Amino acid sequence: xxxFLPISRSDMKKRGxxxxxxxxxxxxxYVDHPSFGHAIISRVLESKGYKVGIxxxxxxxxPKSVTVLGEPxxxxxxxxxxxxxxxxxxxxxxxxxxxxxxTPGGVMGKxxxxxxxxxxxxxxxxxxxxxxxxxxxxxxxxxxxHYDYWSDKLKRSxxxxxxxDLLIYGMGERAIGEVADALNDGMDIHDITYIDGTVFKCKExxxxxxxxxxxxxxxxxxxxxxxxxxxxxxxxxxxxxAKRLIEPYGEHExxxxxxxxxxxxxxxxxxxYDLPYTKTYHPSYEKLGGVPAISEVKFSLTSCRGCFGACxxxxxxxxxxxxxxxxxxxxxxxxxxxxxxxxxxxxxxxDVGGPTANxxxxxxxKQLTKGACPNxxxxxxxxxxxxxxxxxxxxxxxxxxxxxxxxxxxxxxxxIRFDYLLADKSDVFFKELVRYHISGQLKVAPEHVSNAVxxxxxxxxxxxxxxxxxxxxxxxxxxxMNQFVVPxxxxxxxxxxxxDAVLLAEYLRDTGHQPEQVQDFYPTPSTLSTVMYYTGLDPxxxxxxxxxxxxxxxxxxxxxxxxxxxxxYLLVHEALEKAGRQDLIGFGPKCLIRPKKGEGEARNxxxxxxxxxxxxGG
Numbered sequence: 001x002x003x004f005l006p007i008s009r010s011d012m013k014k015r016g017x018x019x020x021x022x023x024x025x026x027x028x029x030y031v032d033h034p035s036f037g038h039a040i041i042s043r044v045l046e047s048k049g050y051k052v053g054i055x056x057x058x059x060x061x062x063p064k065s066v067t068v069l070g071e072p073x074x075x076x077x078x079x080x081x082x083x084x085x086x087x088x089x090x091x092x093x094x095x096x097x098x099x100x101x102x103t104p105g106g107v108m109g110k111x112x113x114x115x116x117x118x119x120x121x122x123x124x125x126x127x128x129x130x131x132x133x134x135x136x137x138x139x140x141x142x143x144x145x146h147y148d149y150w151s152d153k154l155k156r157s158x159x160x161x162x163x164x165d166l167l168i169y170g171m172g173e174r175a176i177g178e179v180a181d182a183l184n185d186g187m188d189i190h191d192i193t194y195i196d197g198t199v200f201k202c203k204e205x206x207x208x209x210x211x212x213x214x215x216x217x218x219x220x221x222x223x224x225x226x227x228x229x230x231x232x233x234x235x236x237x238x239x240x241x242a243k244r245l246i247e248p249y250g251e252h253e254x255x256x257x258x259x260x261x262x263x264x265x266x267x268x269x270x271x272x273y274d275l276p277y278t279k280t281y282h283p284s285y286e287k288l289g290g291v292p293a294i295s296e297v298k299f300s301l302t303s304c305r306g307c308f309g310a311c312x313x314x315x316x317x318x319x320x321x322x323x324x325x326x327x328x329x330x331x332x333x334x335x336x337x338x339x340x341x342x343x344x345x346x347x348x349x350x351d352v353g354g355p356t357a358n359x360x361x362x363x364x365x366k367q368l369t370k371g372a373c374p375n376x377x378x379x380x381x382x383x384x385x386x387x388x389x390x391x392x393x394x395x396x397x398x399x400x401x402x403x404x405x406x407x408x409x410x411x412x413x414x415x416i417r418f419d420y421l422l423a424d425k426s427d428v429f430f431k432e433l434v435r436y437h438i439s440g441q442l443k444v445a446p447e448h449v450s451n452a453v454x455x456x457x458x459x460x461x462x463x464x465x466x467x468x469x470x471x472x473x474x475x476x477x478x479x480x481m482n483q484f485v486v487p488x489x490x491x492x493x494x495x496x497x498x499x500d501a502v503l504l505a506e507y508l509r510d511t512g513h514q515p516e517q518v519q520d521f522y523p524t525p526s527t528l529s530t531v532m533y534y535t536g537l538d539p540x541x542x543x544x545x546x547x548x549x550x551x552x553x554x555x556x557x558x559x560x561x562x563x564x565x566x567x568x569y570l571l572v573h574e575a576l577e578k579a580g581r582q583d584l585i586g587f588g589p590k591c592l593i594r595p596k597k598g599e600g601e602a603r604n605x606x607x608x609x610x611x612x613x614x615x616x617g618g
């Protein structure tokens with residue numbers, strides 16, 4: 001049986017280690033499951049013969065907390081966690097969250113704000129010259145100058161503020177192996193400037209071909225320059241055609257981003273997921289109540305990574321890229337069969353998917369050799385004529401999983417891209433999805449009903465969603481099932497006016513849907529939508545975009561989606577007046593809310609002058 005990697009000197013001693021090759025400092029609890037980035041990176045390094053020790057959630061107020069495993073032979077690895085530490089800590093209204101699913105017992109506050117930067121500076125207090133390599137979502141999305149919602153500032157590359165030496169962005173399995181081998185061969189960390197998927201800093205860039213981005217000083221002075229710069233970055237996320245990017249920070253200070261790593265082959269990605277993970281959290285957390293996040297992934301299967309959906313508010317294009325990479329059926333089936341032997345397994349596989357569950361192949365045949373088109377999307381504004389919409393491989397995989405002894409049901413919960421589903425000429429997958437893989441309701445993400453807002457979101461027009469809902473209902477009827485669609489909806493996205501928000505409320509009225517949860521747009525680093533939020537410009541066209549930034553206006557838009565909730569009454573009333581839609585305040589079947597006391601009579605009554613008094617102007 002696999003064992004956890006060392007977390008203490010005594011663990012190192014049991015293995016006969018005097019020194020770790022790498023000490024990995026992480027913002028999450030230590031969970032040795034491939035849904036956690038630190039588990040993958042540490043096991044990949046272990047498979048290459050490197051000794052890796054884990055320091056989970058060190059006390060950032062105590063410099064000694066990062067010294068418990070001693071100085072590593074090759075360097076420190078630092079990751080903030082599976083989530084950006086600021087998203088982990090704060091809601092979109094910047095209020096502290098109450099729990100942290102990635103911490104033992106769900107306790108909040110065990111990691112600092114801006115965790116990567118804080119951990120690296122902590123290391124530097126004791127180890128002045130030890131190589132520091134940062135990675136994970138927090139580092140990846142902050143690799144160049146970026147808008148930081150929580151401070152409301154344009155921040156420098158995290159490489160500079162953290163004092164780290166090298167940044168690995170995206171999915172870093174191949175890059176970390178190349179970096180480790182270079183260090184092991186005796187290379188200085190500052191000379192490792194050639195590896196794809198990495199970002200480094202230097203005093204003077206070399207003469208290799210590159211795109212020179214505007215300087216940080218220029219970005220601070222002009223938001224339009226930032227919008228242009230980000231779109232250059234956004235169109236350079238494809239590993240086959242991307243150029244090197246250089247961002248100046250002063251006369252002798254530059255941050256250089258190498259092109260992304262090429263996609264892993266299926267054999268390579270299988271090898272990553274076949275490593276000897278324990279598939280659970282470290283036993284030292286048992287007394288603290290375990291780690292809540294494991295419950296979401298313990299009986300789920302990752303079948304793919306990457307996403308060509310390219311929603312404007314999603315960072316996947318910037319992090320994992322648009323080219324789909326898949327595990328083989330054999331690798332997934334082996335994991336599923338092992339799952340059935342777990343004493344806690346009740347027969348239900350909770351999910352088989354990835355960022356988008358029904359993407360099991362590249363969008364078109366050319367992507368694996370020539371890459372994704374830099375200035376065109378695969379699904380937006382309409383599906384590309386070269387896109388191949390084919391669910392046959394995914395369907396074959398699901399059929400095999402359903403036949404495994406001990407498996408009662410295989411669910412799909414990680415999201416279905418409904419426009420891709422409709423683009424498939426065959427209905428076989430759609431029918432089997434309804435028949436076998438839903439538990440009463442299917443969650444999909446239309447996000448809005450206003451085409452103007454959907455255009456800014458990079459989502460299909462509302463008519464596409466309506467077509468999907470109709471077809472879903474027809475198939476349920478054919479299958480003699482009564483299952484529902486639950487739409488995920490977003491308020492206050494750039495481009496959404498109060499009239500657009502009212503349009504969404506009217507749609508909910510007409511369909512009878514009452515959302516229990518609403519996602520207010522959250523400006524996280526390195527998305528097109530966040531750039532729109534900060535600059536008021538659409539980076540794709542450089543046209544102006546209306547942006548609801550006022551907290552009260554955002555509260556009104558959110559309230560409209562839940563207009564039936566009594567506590568939202570005053571906000572909804574104010575929103576309807578602001579939108580000039582007082583016709584929706586009343587007692588008719590189309591009204592959203594009733595008038596305030598006395599308001600209805602005042603609107604419908606013509607006041608008569610009192611007897612004995614003349615009307616003015618009479």
